[in-house]
Amino acid sequence: MRAIRLLTTITMLILAGCAGLQSDRVRFDGLSGCPRQTAAMLAAQQSQYGPLSDTHTLECALTVLRDSQDLALRRTSLGSRLSLHLAEREANPDRREKLAAEGVSLAEAALAQGADDDAAVHYYLAANLGLAVREHITLAMDNLGRLEGAMKRAQALNPDIDHGGPLRLLGALYLKAPAWPSGIGDLDKALELLEKAVREHPAHPLNHLFYAQALWHEGDEASLSQAKAEFALGEKLLAEGMWGYSKESWKKEFAEFQQELENDL
Template sequence: MRKIRLLPIVSMLSLAVGCVGPQREHIRTELLSGCPTQNAAALLAEQDQLGPLSDTHTLACAVNVLRDTQDTAVRRTALGSRLCLHLAEREVNQVKREKFAAEGVEFAETALAQGGGGDGAVHYYLAANLGLAVREHITLAMENLGRLESEMKQALALSPDIDDGGPLRLLGALYLKAPPWPGGIGDLDKALELLEKAVMKHPGHPINHLFYAQALWEEDDEANLSRVKAELALGEKLLAKGNWGYNREPWQKEFAMFAQELGEAELSRR
């Protein structure tokens, strides 16, 4: 098997932190100018308009409102956690990125405490934020692989189609990238099964194809090479043609990294 790259992809792996967790200090943005007059209920009603296509200022203003709301109907949802994830993914400063992600964890934990555990999105964004908060802290990550698996399984059971097959994609990526037994929960067979389902059920998402290509590549079977290249090419095509907003740039980097790995491997065989 090829050398597994642990935790390298934007926020695909999410690692729970037990008693020792990510930084919980919030990045307050009250001084932002130009925020519209908003309330949490209105944001919830219009939540589909808040996402990768939204500018950072809009998301930051929305999170400010959600921080202070006492509206139980809003607090039990994944909205705050999802918006924090978008902000964290865009943040180039590691400390600030981890703080946004940690706040996303806090939003999700509040949602669970308010009775939102039946919503797969809460588990999904909890996991994604946790991973982004601790992905640079490998020891902490390794100690908490079990909870990540549990959160993603709950997301998969409750909301398998959220984020174009996100639970399939992230759980498959976890099994692909984590160390195998006895040190971890890595399992290439499980990864291949889940990621194949992701590309079959949600063929329009580029990262589904990237992760599946990586899983096929990890089998280290020359017979897979043409399929690996086909999945990579399809993912690149979808990324180029689709309107992926602020996600485009980091995803392009991940495609480029894997394409480089393939190229280097082919050169080494000559």
């Protein structure tokens, strides 16, 4: 089987009990220009915050949530989702890790307050955690199980979040993780989950990219041909879709895998 790089947006490794994650919050500029918002307003509008939202809007919303003592709001996945969107578009590595680490903390707080049945909380916990530690792999080798557990919990509760996000992330985890006995890597599981993500959520470009990587990893000619087709479809969906601020970082992932495909010829 081929060796394959780690995805830039996901790592299969996490820190035990989140030890070692950044603890300082990122300070935002320009907050004087934020609209007047209450916790109730934020809760009512939370579905509006996503990759199409500008950075200032997300920063204002996260600031309100940080200062809020509203337990109903803090029990939701909103804080961890805001943190993830901000972290993914942050160019400074230190600020990116701090934002992702805050997303982990907010998700853990939501779980502690009774959100265990909320699939989104588990999903954004895993996504933030992967982003927070992606530059610190050596610190995380003993903790594959926790990330797997968060993703499996999200999948069991609602596999359709974020266009099949739990299927996509769990499939990528099984693809990238070391195989038994040192890890939980399993190419068959990866292919099954990622094929399901593509079948049930065909509009999301990363589903096709991740499935293409799994097929490429399989190594035979038929799989390579299918991998190229999935890659081409994912590229088309990325170019034509409204993916907001996520588009640039995803373009880099496609470009990096395209180089691997070309090197394989």
